[in-house]
Amino acid sequence: MQDKIYAMASKSSRGPIDLPGFFADLVRCETRLYNALNDRLRERHGIVTSQFEFLRFLRDHPGSRVADLATEFAIGIGATSKGIDRLEKQAWVIRRTNPSDRRSSLLDLTAAGLQLVEAAEATFTKALAELTADVLGGPSGPAAAQIFSELRSVLERDQIGLPTG
Amino acid sequence: MQDKIYAMASKSSRGPIDLPGFFADLVRCETRLYNALNDRLRERHGIVTSQFEFLRFLRDHPGSRVADLATEFAIGIGATSKGIDRLEKQAWVIRRTNPSDRRSSLLDLTAAGLQLVEAAEATFTKALAELTADVLGGPSGPAAAQIFSELRSVLERDQIGLPTG
DNA sequence: TTATCCTGCATGCCTAGGCATATAGTTCCT
DNA sequence: AGGAACTATATGCCTAGGCATGCAGGATAA
Secondary structure, eight states, rough: SSSSSSHTTTTTOSSSSSSHHHHHHHHHHHHHHHHHHHHHHHHHHSSHHHHHHHHHHHHHTTTTHHHHHHHHHTTTHHHHHHHHHHHTTTTEEEEETTTTTSSSEEEEEEEHHHHHHHHHHHHHHHHHHHHHEEEHTSSHHHHHHHHHHHHHHHHHHHHHHHHOO | SOOOOOOHHHHHOOSEEEEEEHEEEEEHHHHHHHHHHHHHHHHHHHHHHHHHHHHHHHSSSSOHHHHHHHHHHHHHHHHHHHHHHHHTTSSEEEEEEEEEEEEEEEEEOHHHHHHHHHHHHHHHHHHHHHHHHHHSSSSTTHHHHHHHHHHHHHHHTTTTTTOOO
């Protein structure tokens, strides 16, 4: 690239935020962090970030259904079902028939899945700290964290951005 | 979902940030916003957000090469080439042979492409404001914007999270 | 009960991106 | 000049997710 373009975005302005610029920065950060975390998790544990997130969710919410995961991650039911297929094929997750509604299954980690997620979490947390701590550990970090927590709550409350399937 | 899980993430704590929790909030917000923006742009202009971002980049950086786009968006060269193929097929973008290096092309918007991106930008900006202004327009908004601008600069400087291809 | 409607999810088809490779064009050395 | 080494990107194959559909199971009402 001949000339960097983030100079404009990093101007410190008063007045209302440049929302499109903020969103662009956000998406670029998310993409790059996700890619970098993928690399580390893949080389050390043979999984990618999305799989880590599934496993972590199931550790923290045992007995969830496919639809619960789909809502949490704002992806389609079909995609979620296929994602669970892949984890089940590796024997990290088991589907057990929901006794109170036999259309659905209750999902749980296996012992191997639990062990994996614990190991992967250490890698994940360490990598994330290395990648972001310098900036996010600064004085404005908590404010940013608070904002995204709130925004997430609002988006979930209003069911914004859920796919069809 | 039986019980919401973001209660934990929205605790206001002192001390260092819960980075994994922050990252999770970030990714959820990004996913949902991206999905919601996709919906609006698709129904009104027949494009999705990634295409809007390509077009906007080309408007703001005429004569870019494929590799420039790939770096900007932290995606692979191949994917970028295919993305440009699709925009070119719609006659929104033209490749003209780079006179100083005939391996590459210089990319530009057509008149139709320019018209499209201007219209789509209005939709995009309006939708983004509707979706986020309540939260991001608050007092902590500028701090958050500043943090992501800085984080982006650092990630780009260190070339974090670029795909292989 | 039983016919009808509703739900949860598994599956098929389609598209987009990652990675590997192929190829044309460029640079460097001699 | 001639060839080795490098570079930009187009292309093929593979995987993951979106959307539509199918079907088993559950809820509802007569």
